[in-house]
Structure formats: C-alpha cells, structure tokens
Amino acid sequence: MLVLDEFDKSLSMGFQEQMAEIIKELGSVEKRVLASATNKQHIPLFTGITNPKVLNFYKAAEQSTDGLELKRVLSPTADKSVTLFKLLCYLGAEPTLIFCNQRDTTETVQAALTGLGIQSTFFHGGMAQPEREKTLVQFRNGSIQFLVASDLAARGLDIPQVKHVIHYDLPLKADDFVHRNGRTARMHAEGTAYLIKSPEESLPEYLSETPPLLDLPQQEPVPKHAPWITLYISGGKKDKLGKTDIVGFFSKKAICKKTISEKLKCWTLCRL
Amino acid sequence: METDQIFAETLSNLGISTLNALQEAAIPAIQARPNVILLAPTGSGKTLAFLLPVLSRLNADTPGVQCLILSPTRELAIQIERVWQAMSTGFKVNTCYGGHPMQTEIKNLSQPPALLIGTPGRILEHLTRKTVDLRR
Numbered sequence: 001m002l003v004l005d006e007f008d009k010s011l012s013m014g015f016q017e018q019m020a021e022i023i024k025e026l027g028s029v030e031k032r033v034l035a036s037a038t039n040k041q042h043i044p045l046f047t048g049i050t051n052p053k054v055l056n057f058y059k060a061a062e063q064s065t066d067g068l069e070l071k072r073v074l075s076p077t078a079d080k081s082v083t084l085f086k087l088l089c090y091l092g093a094e095p096t097l098i099f100c101n102q103r104d105t106t107e108t109v110q111a112a113l114t115g116l117g118i119q120s121t122f123f124h125g126g127m128a129q130p131e132r133e134k135t136l137v138q139f140r141n142g143s144i145q146f147l148v149a150s151d152l153a154a155r156g157l158d159i160p161q162v163k164h165v166i167h168y169d170l171p172l173k174a175d176d177f178v179h180r181n182g183r184t185a186r187m188h189a190e191g192t193a194y195l196i197k198s199p200e201e202s203l204p205e206y207l208s209e210t211p212p213l214l215d216l217p218q219q220e221p222v223p224k225h226a227p228w229i230t231l232y233i234s235g236g237k238k239d240k241l242g243k244t245d246i247v248g249f250f251s252k253k254a255i256c257k258k259t260i261s262e263k264l265k266c267w268t269l270c271r272l
Numbered sequence: 273m274e275t276d277q278i279f280a281e282t283l284s285n286l287g288i289s290t291l292n293a294l295q296e297a298a299i300p301a302i303q304a305r306p307n308v309i310l311l312a313p314t315g316s317g318k319t320l321a322f323l324l325p326v327l328s329r330l331n332a333d334t335p336g337v338q339c340l341i342l343s344p345t346r347e348l349a350i351q352i353e354r355v356w357q358a359m360s361t362g363f364k365v366n367t368c369y370g371g372h373p374m375q376t377e378i379k380n381l382s383q384p385p386a387l388l389i390g391t392p393g394r395i396l397e398h399l400t401r402k403t404v405d406l407r408r
Contacts, residue, residue: 056312
C-alpha cells in the first residue's frame with residue numbers, strides 16, 4: 001500500500017522526480033491513497049493512480065471555517081513591525097501565529113518584537129531540524145506565545161489552539177492564504193485572522209471583499225511573558241540521569257518548593 | 273480479529289469515541305477501492321482516515337515493508353509517526369527524513385518495519401544505497 005500525503009505540497013516543493021523514482025522502485029502496489037490539501041484535480045501519471053475514487057471534502061471544510069473572522073489593520077509606514085507590536089498588545093498573551101513571506105523577514109520581525117519587549121520565536125525551513133522541533137514543542141506547550149513563521153508552519157502541522165493568525169505579509173497565492181487561516185478556527189473552534197497593510201500595498205485579488213478595518217488603541221500594556229519556560233535536558237538513561245536527579249537538583253537549589261517539585265515529578269515521569 | 277474490532281480498539285487507544293464525517297466517508301472508500309484521492313484541507317482528520325485502513329491491511333506474518341507513506345516535510349512525517357504510535361498497533365514503524373542520522377536509520381531498517389514513513393529525498397537515498405527493499 002502506498003500513501004502520498006500532502007501531495008500538492010510535495011509537487012510544489014519539487015519532489016516530483018524523486019517520488020516518480022521511488023514509485024518506480026516499488027513492487028506491485030495493491031492500494032494507493034493520495035491526499036491533497038489543494039482542491040486541484042491534476043494527478044500526474046507517475047503516481048500510478050488510475051480511475052480513482054475522488055472524495056472532495058472542500059465544501060464541508062468551507063463551512064467549517066465559518067468560525068473564522070477576518071480583520072484589516074493599517075500600518076502608517078512600510079515597516080509594519082510597530083503596528084504588529086500594537087496589534088499584539090491589543091490581542092494580549094494568547095497563542096498567535098505571525099506569517100511572513102520570507103525567512104529573513106521572520107527573523108527581522110522577531111528581532112524587532114524582542115526590541116519592543118515581546119518574547120517571540122521565529123520558525124522557518126532554513127532552521128536545523130532539532131531547532132525546528134524544539135520551537136514547536138515550546139509553542140505547543142505555551143512557553144512561547146508568539147511564533148513568527150514562514151509558510152512552512154501553514155500546512156499540516158498539528159498546532160492546536162492557535163487563537164489568532166496574523167498576516168504580516170499577505171501571501172501571493174490564494175492557496176497559502178487558506179492554509180495559513182486554517183491554523184485557527186480548526187474543527188468548529190473560533191478564531192480571527194488579521195492582515196496588516198501598509199499604504200503602498202494593495203489587497204490581493206483573492207480577497208473577494210475588503211475585510212473590516214480594526215482601529216488599534218494607542219496605549220495597551222505589553223503582553224505578559226509566558227507563565228512558564230521549557231527546559232531542555234540533554235541526557236537520559238545512558239548518562240545515568242533519572243527523573244529523581246532532576247527533581248533533586250531543583251529542590252536542593254531551592255529553585256522550586258515542594259508543590260512545584262511534585263508537579264515537576266509528574267512531568268519528568270512522562271518525559272523520561 | 274475482525275476489522276471493526278481492531279478499529280474500535282485503536283480508537284480507544286487514541287481516546288477517540290467517534291470518527292468525523294471525513295473519516296466515516298474516507299475509510300470505507302479506501303478499503304473498497306484500489307485508488308483513492310482525498311481532497312481536504314489540513315486539520316480535517318486525514319491522517320487517521322488513511323492510517324486506519326493501512327492498519328487493517330497489515331499482516332503480522334508478512335516480512336518486510338508493507339506500506340510506504342511519503343510526506344513532503346519532516347514535521348508532517350514525524351506527526352504521522354506519532355499518531356501511529358498513539359494507535360498502539362503493535363506493528364513496527366520507522367520514519368526517515370533529511371537531518372536524521374543516516375546510521376540510525378540504516379540500523380532501524382535492518383529489521384524492516386511494517387510501516388515506513390519518510391520524505392522523498394531520504395527514502396530515495398535508502399533505495400539507492402539498498403538499505404531498504406520496497407519490492408515486496
């Protein structure tokens with residue numbers, strides 16, 4: 001059996017030839033499943049998929065994004081980081097994904113936010129795998145509230161409970177816009193997407209109507225820092241490091257009280 | 273064991289009580305038809321919709337890789353693997369992707385998993401090095 005997941009993404013990432021070669025190497029395949037997040041019907045020959053049963057869940061999906069609200073925020077300058085800062089202050093400390101079109105932009109935006117006193121992290125395809133994983137763990141467990149990401153984070157990643165999606169840059173393609181917004185308002189939950197527009201930018205054609213304008217208040221407190229941090233302990237059984245060592249270390253240093261150490265114990269139990 | 277029973281057990285392992293509409297429609301279709309195309313946005317429950325039919329087709333007595341899942345990104349591949357592990361199927365799974373130590377993967381593949389997940393580049397590399405055999 002062969003499953004091609006997120007096939008449209010594989011094609012757009014240029015895996016066509018590699019996939020074709022792999023599929024050629026397979027023996028007899030009795031069953032093939034192709035999953036695609038894009039509502040396009042063109043299926044290349046190399047997949048070996050003939051006379052398929054097509055199940056289109058797009059209609060149902062469009063209804064399920066009913067929970068999504070779209071708002072527009074105006075930036076007076078071409079550099080939108082100050083407007084983004086104000087928007088984040090207005091939205092408060094909630095899991096938020098900020099999308100940029102380029103890797104460099106995610107890093108500069110993240111640096112600008114740090115300068116203004118907001119803790120955030122960037123996430124893009126140019127990062128090494130362990131770094132990407134660590135960032136996602138922290139975003140999922142809430143020790144990072146604001147993730148500045150490229151379109152890598154728009155698809156397929158299971159990041160639950162994203163409250164807000166912010167388009168720092170608007171994507172060039174309608175598909176990407178849909179995928180980014182799909183990070184919030186998932187499975188009947190409600191969510192809001194914001195787009196930041198500078199005077200020079202015009203709204204893309206894929207927006208059928210102009211989203212309502214959101215006026216940001218002048219003075220809002222900076223969002224609180226996340227209530228916890230994630231510690232990465234590079235050690236385990238092979239290093240003779242057990243959960244009791246970690247709990248012991250913290251209580252000895254009086255870094256945590258007994259109640260916390262109980263919680264930590266539970267946590268390390270699950271992790272080690 | 274009957275397929276229905278396997279599914280019920282797997283769902284209870286996952287802590288899920290009911291399938292969603294996509295899964296209800298997709299699972300029987302994948303089981304009945306040789307070629308199925310699922311068009312759906314992310315977050316709609318596609319992963320489980322194909323993993324359950326995969327599970328129903330695996331045979332504990334068949335040696336070698338019985339199912340290959342190709343995913344464009346490492347994160348997605350890892351995510352599929354996590355769902356499979358949470359299903360507690362008893363079938364071995366391995367995930368191969370760029371940035372993962374090649375030697376570890378080669379060692380894992382020396383006992384071929386029933387389910388192999390990977391990104392195209394890395395799977396092709398294993399095929400070229402002949403560290404995995406996908407011609408059942």
